[in-house]
Amino acid sequence: MNNSSTQIPENLLISSTMVFFLIHSMQVGVGILGFEKYIASEAGYNAWISIIITGAGLHLILWIIYRILEAVDGDIVSVHTFVYGKYIGGGMNFLFSLYYLLLCVTILRTFIEVIQTWIFPQLPVWLFGLIFILLIYYYVEGGFRVITGACVAGVILGLPLLLFKLYPIQYGNVSNVYPIVDHSILELLASAKGSIFGFLGIGLLFVYYPFIKNKNDSKKWAHFGVFYTIITYLVTAIVAFIYYSEEQIHQIIWATISLWKIINVSFIERFEYIGISLWVFVVIPNLCLCLWAASRVTKRIFHIKQRYVLWIYSIILYVAIFFLEDRRAIDRLNNFTSEVGLYFLMYIPVLYLLVVIIKKVRNRHEA
Amino acid sequence: MKKKKKGNEDLPTQSQSLKELVDQLKQSKDFKEYELKGKTKGVLYYFETLVDPKTLNKLILQSLKSHSFRSLEDIEGTIPVEGTSITGDISTIRDKVMLGNVAIVLEDSDKDILLVPAPSEETRKVGIPEIEFSVVGPKEAFIESLDTNINLVRKRLPLPQFTVKEMKVGKITKTRVAVLYIDGIANEENVNTVIQRLSDIEFDQINDSSYISQMLADNSHSPFPQILDTERPDRVTGSLVEGKVAIMVDGSPHALTCPTTIVEFFSATDDYLSPWPVASIFRLIRLFAVFFSVLSTPLYVAILTYHHEMIPDDLLPTIISSRADIPFPPIIEVILLELAIELLREAGARLPTKVGQTIGIVGGIVIGTAAVDAGLTSNVLLIVVAISALASFTTPIYQISNTIRLIRFPFLLGAQMWGLVGISMVMVFFIGHLIKLTSIGRPFLAPLYPLRLRDLKDAYIRLSFNRQTKRPMQTRTNDPLRFNSERATERRDIDE
Secondary structure, eight states: OOOGGGOOOGGGOBOTTHHHHHHHHHHSSTHHHHHHHHHHHHHGGGHHHHHHHHHHHHHHHHHHHHHHHHHHTSOHHHHHHHHHOHHHHHHHHHHHHHHHHHHHHHHHHHHHHHHHHHTOTTOOHHHHHHHHHHHHHHHHHTOHHHHHHHHHHHHHHHHHHHHHTTGGGGGSOGGGGOSOOOSOHHHHHHHHHHTHHHHGGGGGHHHHGGGBSSHHHHHHHHHHHHHHHHHHHHHHHHHHHHHSOHHHHHHOSOHHHHHHTTOOBTTBOOTHHHHHHHHHHHHHHHHHHHHHHHHHHHHHHHTOOHHHHHHHHHHHHHHHHHHOOSHHHHHHHHHHHHHHHHHHHHHHHHHHHHHHHHHHHHHHHHO | OTTHHHHTOOOSSOOOSHHHHHHHHHTSTTEEEEEEOSSSOEEEEEETTTBOHHIIIIIIIHHHHHSOOSSHHHHHHHSOOSSOEEEOOHHHHHHHHHTTEEEEEESSOOSOEEEEEOBOOOOOOOOOOSSSOOSSSOOOOOOSOHHHHHHHHHTTOOOTTEEEEEEEEOTTTOEEEEEEEETTTSOHHHHHHHHHHHHHOOOSOOOSHHHHHHHHOSOTTOSSOSSEEESOHHHHHHHHHHTOEEEEETTOSOEEEESOOTGGGGOOGGGGTSOHHHHHHHHHHHHHHHHHHHHHHHHHHHHHHTOGGGSOTTTHHHHHHHHTTOOSOHHHHHHHHHHHHHHHHHHHHHSOHHHHHHHHHIIIIIIHHHHHHTTSSOHHHHHHHHHHHHHHTTOSSHHHHHHHHHHHHHHHHHHHHHHHHHHHHHHHHHHHHHHHOEETTEESSTTTTTTOTTGGGBTTSBOOGGGOOBOOGGGTOSOOBOSOHHHHTOOOOTTO
């Protein structure tokens, strides 16, 4: 194992508390704006139970990720090199890097789609995408500490939006979410799968783990972050279920945004404009982390400057945004990413088993 | 003084001997060559514009004329002036004569020269702070004399650990720059960084501390000042006690303190003089004012251009009726008024005080009402712009209020391009910029990011003094405990 390149200078490390923000902000992104439809399509009003199931699964996966990283003491690149050797491991790493880039493309394109649908149908994507990517570049170029700062800002500014979610309850029907289970376990699991896109961000811990100052202490913050995410999703889903009838839920693409429309106070109406605009703060850290992770993994494989990789990936990102035009393509992209993400999450326990086995075998060899 | 050599890199026309030097200086009318005709034979060289005539006549000439001297050492022993020196080094002589010393040459000893300091100190009196005025606090402000300024701080800090380092900066001006810190509290790394950066400065003139402030900045392209400047000795003292480093420049009535954070620019001396709940509320109001000042007109543009659905029915008639006759889109309207306000401010700053006030009134009332009457701008916008201008004056530090003036315009551009989303994007950019910024290597956005709960006690709000048990983490101080916190927070039980 070569750990020399995973040693991060002291002044670039982040405190373990920040893991809470990193985990949470990466999981709350564009997905939460319209996930209600996907989970409700299988399990109806019972879908909120499937969020809890997903949550339990996520805590388990987080625990496994920590076990893997502790066993190898490095990032995903060192894990893969440890398990598969230099060449196959390198290939796996490159797949991971591409996966993070795919995540980035999906998030950015979906967010632009949201803006096109809700605010500016005539938005010039080439210009908007360009400026947005320049913004992301500005953050990523500042390094991991700056990205973490973006996560903190995103979580803090997203908080009032979460509180505003409670507003529509007064018009809703609370009996919709009474815990009467009228769907089978299989349906609940299928529904849990529908919400997976939102939770994919947890895998980025594989990349930024070496940047955490007090790794052991960070565990509780990471779990706390996942817990807070689940609460956020749960509240969002429950509010949507209380407000909408089951028929409507299946129809509405962006249930959360539609709910913002209901809020009106004496000096402002149509709250969704504010909501979507503030969502820039929530989406930016997602994009930055993904792009950073993608470029960092590539840097670690090929030992080239991260800045060059970042340039190339930014250009790929821009081109991808440019060519994905209609709603159907974006939907397919979302489904594809969800699918890939699901395999990615399922791969983690397998990886854990491999790490454990190989560790045992090597120990026996040495002994 | 250790980098003196670097600062003294010579100009092309430099004299090599005393005769050359005298010839060179004689070209100026105020350089005097005075021949002693009494018992001692010799010549005095000095600038009459630099030398204090009292010292010259009463102390130097009187003793020179009343005794007969053989050597320079004899004179040095008799003249009742401190800081005299005997030297043959031409560059020392040159420097000292330029600083108001009298050079004495005896007839027989031609090589060596006695230098007697007799500089005339032309300074104004210590006055009332005008930029950072405080109603109840001390009414002292720094002046242009470095020695007086150091005196103002030192008398508030009667302890031996208070250290003053001095160096000369600027190839031509050779300005005296002092670095002040409390040894044992200030972090050596901060002190060393400051001294290192000061000695690395390559520039010909330092006319004010703001030159130094810009040259010491970690990111010199940023619109945000990264070193705090203040004219209040009590503020400098407070910063030093917290473990910061202060820089003072001769000829500048402003001291610099670093490392600093963005919130420090919005904290006023008054915050420490009123009870903490009052102080906290006012500090929050000031921070709100900043956001209001920056965001109000961009929001006006964004909402009226793109999101008019957001205006509730009850408010809509007011805005429609005020904007009905306006021929321009909101952005032109806003730019017209913002430009008018900026012009007024700039004109007010350049004109003499009394004329400036008149201009303010004429501009504010006449132009404003006339613009509304003529149907060029809506009166709703006039109110918004006026309040946002007012809000930008609440910042206690002048430098940051200029920054706030400036960063409003990118927000306007964003608002015009993509409404609220555009404003958010500009905001994201500035947050990223602030996260990246450092002040002498310490994060500028602290204690918000990196999150430091301890420092939050005196940032956006100010808690009571006995809760401020530790010095801010920002300064990485060597002695974090301020006082015996146990004794300070001791509480009695009920009825005891």
